[in-house]
Amino acid sequence: MKNVELFNVSKSYEKQKEVISDISVSIEPGEFFVLVGPSGCGKSTILRMIAGLEDITKGSLRIDGNEVNLLPPSKRDISMVFQNYALYPHLNVEENIVFGLDVKKVKKFERKERCMEVAEMLGLTDYLKRKPRHLSGGQRQRVALARAIVNQAPICLMDEPLSNLDAKLRAHMRSEIRQIQRKLKITMIYVTHDQVEAMTMGDRIMILNEGKIQQVGKPIDVYNAPANPFVAQFIGSPPMNLATANINLSKQELSIGGRLKLSIPSNDLQSYQEDTVTLGIRPEYLKIVNSINTKSTNNYLDVKVEHVEVLGNETIVSFQLDTYRWQAKWNGQWNVDVGDIVPIAINYESICLFNSASGHLIKGPTQVENHIIHEVTV
Amino acid sequence: MKSQVELNGMLDNVVKKKKGIWQQSLNWRTALLYLLPSLILFSVFLFYPMGKTLYLSFFLTDRQGEANVFVGLENYLYLLESEAFLKSIKATILFVLYTVPTGIIISLFLALLANEKLKGIGFFRTIFASTMGISVAASSVVWLFLFHPSVGFLNKIIASLGGQGVDWLLDPKWALLSVSITTIWMNIGFTFLIILGGIQNIDEHLYESAKIDGAGYFYQLRRITIPMLSPTLFFVITVSLINAFQTFGQVDILTQGGPSESTNLIVYSIYREAFVNYQFGTASAQSIFLFLCILVVTILQFKFGEKKVHYQ
The missing domain is CATH 2.40.50.140 (Nucleic acid-binding proteins)
Structure with a gap:
């Protein structure tokens, strides 16, 4: 469990207008924190800055109290699930899951063991030898999830992981992801444009619009006392x-x-x-x-x-x-x-x-x- | 009582039965109409010449190329015993081995360079791909000047470094290599462009995911780029192989098959047999032999190479 803090973080491309302005928030260890907003509000950019895939133009990002602005992604103790899952199509499920362990030169025996453990947790044991293209959308999602948690990183970032699933599966995966997060006590930073996901999954949620924080708080507080008309209209259906x-x-x-x-x-x-x-x-x-x-x-x-x-x-x-x-x-x-x-x-x-x-x-x-x-x- | 719908259905069936072959084949005839232009073109320029070549390979011909005496497989037997032909085959195989792997490796390297997101990379992409727009004749002439023993640029460089100049196109030991260098240079444009396209098609997220896992550049190259590029590489290898077997223009301009037949590649050998020696029979037999070689190589490649290819 590690905490993530953003201090006055801003992002601008080629000295143009800021796409992210002055974001300050402190994400507690073991918290399920949801970034929610309409498309183009900059929520994915914030996530990618935390991951180290985008530069931070201004401000400071701290993980566990240490500034990590300049650290490469692999040194930030994070794992990430992408919207399109980013599974390696030429590798089978098992190879996909252990890819990160292989990079880190984890011993073969331990690799296998951890893979089996995670596969069991997510019900993937029967599919370990299949290629991603022979899996359904829900199974691919699970593989992406497995790949993120097998690394045992204390912080997990998710970029709209459920948006490619149908409504029923999405509802199911919502609770599953939440349960895994509770079980493993991971600090989760979760990006979504779906206010239902934000309401149902988040310990706290941050509503963004046009690169600015609109409100941060517990879902129910946000629902009851929205800070402004934008939040009022965005949250609730x-x-x-x-x-x-x-x-x-x-x-x-x-x-x-x-x-x-x-x-x-x-x-x-x-x-x-x-x-x-x-x-x-x-x-x-x-x-x-x-x-x-x-x-x-x-x-x-x-x-x-x-x-x-x-x-x-x-x-x-x-x-x-x-x-x-x-x-x-x-x-x-x-x-x-x-x-x-x-x-x-x-x-x-x-x-x-x-x-x-x-x-x-x-x-x-x-x-x-x-x-x-x-x-x-x- | 049968409903109106059912009655209509039965009526339709009756009508269908009455339709003759002419009515039933309507779709086929429509399809044929659309295929007709290519069928005509292929027949005139491909199927007919191929048939004619096969026919001629069984005959001795006169100077006009008319079939004279039927000799059966004798043309083929003559070829297999002919020292010149065996030498030509050896040169062709060496040429393929020199040009195909080297050309693809260089193109892959250039494509990886040109894929980096840097300022002005578009300029380099254009330069690297530019040989695609140069004709075989023009580039051969350029290389002819570069290879010139006394005023050629290559020998001048060697001389300025204090070395002994090389008779690039005149020395039997060097000539095939020189033609290969020219060919590699000419093929890079096409190969580079196809490989670059393949690289740019790879999902950026795969690399980001690997970066989070801490994979270095060469690890990513080995475990993501090359496997994901395998369909492209397979295509490029197949096309390059066929092209290399069919090389003609640069040989004609640079060496005319010489010196001492060291660059007499098979297509050039066919050309000389037919249009210099007027032996259309043996030339046709060589053509059929080449066709079978390319066919076998391509089939083998599909059989063994394609297993390693990953299609999305």
Whole structure:
């Protein structure tokens, strides 16, 4: 177990604009750390800089406290899994797995032993003599994984390792990789563009956009209190609904397009200086109002359904709110037709507010459906 | 009751049965139409001459090349006993051994150099590949000047170093080597380009992965580049072998088969037999012999060489 620290790391190509700017983060030993962002945000470049495959233009990279900016990849105690697996097509599975050991002149007996051990762990024992082209996508993925862990490097880097697999296999490999990481206590740095992978696998995640850190934190914290509208829309599916809202301090009111008015508790008033903010709300917090009583208050909206997706255990309803397209997610199956008028309630407790200029989070949701298993069972 | 769909299906079958051979072979005839241009060209320039050569090899001919007397396999028997022909075969085999391995090794070396990502590497790539654009005649003439015993550049270098000049093209010991050097130089362009293309096709990630494992340059060369390049090398070796067997132009210009027939490669020997000595019969027999040699070598190569080739 080793830690990896980045101090003000930047990267620019041929003195052009920086593609990575000022990244500082400390990755703890044994942590599963996920870099996530849209394609072209620089997450792979950061990974390749940690691996030593790209130069670091500015800043310092430390592994276990020692600066390693100038060390070659092989001296950094890392292993890496590539997106296309980078298996040697002319070597069979066994030769692929022990390639690194062969380079390091590990004894033949030990090589064999370690190979068998890893093959067993990943269920590759029957395929050791096959060439990569005779393996399925999932098996190739496992070989790539085996090749990374057979080196027993304390740090493992993965560059979108699951993106070439089908959805079912991907879900399976997610938990498998996570389990292996826990078992071997490797420090894992994992790059993905898939927010589901980030949410489900990471101890902590770092969301990147255009080469800049947007937010670093535990997945659930990022989900509940996104630092800015970008993170809010990137993490979570369907994404967080956003709209411009106006604050009327004298009336203690928050209004969306003049149609929906939420009253602001007096405690919160002093934190609002601006007139307009960006309001965000997760699709699952958009509740349907089904009793007439609750309609007496102001905090509901009649919206016209534009699209419905029933996913079996949940229903996603899309509608237009002013110029924004919003989506609501309800548990269970709802018999809603396109064109229906549905009353939707918004609670002040479950909304996020962002500064409309800088994008910073002003207020996160205070009422989250956060269940703790001990409380339920006791 | 049968549904309408089933009825339609039966109707289709009936119609199909009624279609004659003419209708059924529609696809074949279409394919033939597309093949026709190449069939015509191949027939005129390849199949017919080949047949004619085989035919002539069984005859004695007059000066116009018309078949005169049927002699059966006598032309072949004569060849196998002819000292000149055996010498020509020996020269050809030596020539192949000189040019093919050396040419490929040099090209591979140049391709590895030109594959490095350096500034201005495009210039070197162009230079290395440039011999591909020079005709055999032109380059032979250039080399003729370089090899010139008194004013030639090569001998001038040797002289300036204090050595004794070499009669490159006039000494029977040197002549074949000189022709080989010229040929290697001329073939490098093509071979280099194909190998460079092969190298650039290798996935960069393989090298990155090896780098993380700590593999050095020569380890990567031995365990990644060469195996991954094997299909390209196989192709290049096959083509170079066939080319070397068929060498003609540079011999004609540089040495005319001399001195004392030391550079009388088989194709040149065929040419002389046919168009200088007007022995079209024995020339045809030599051609058939050459054809069989190339065929056997290529088959052997595919049989034994291809096993070591890794196709992706």
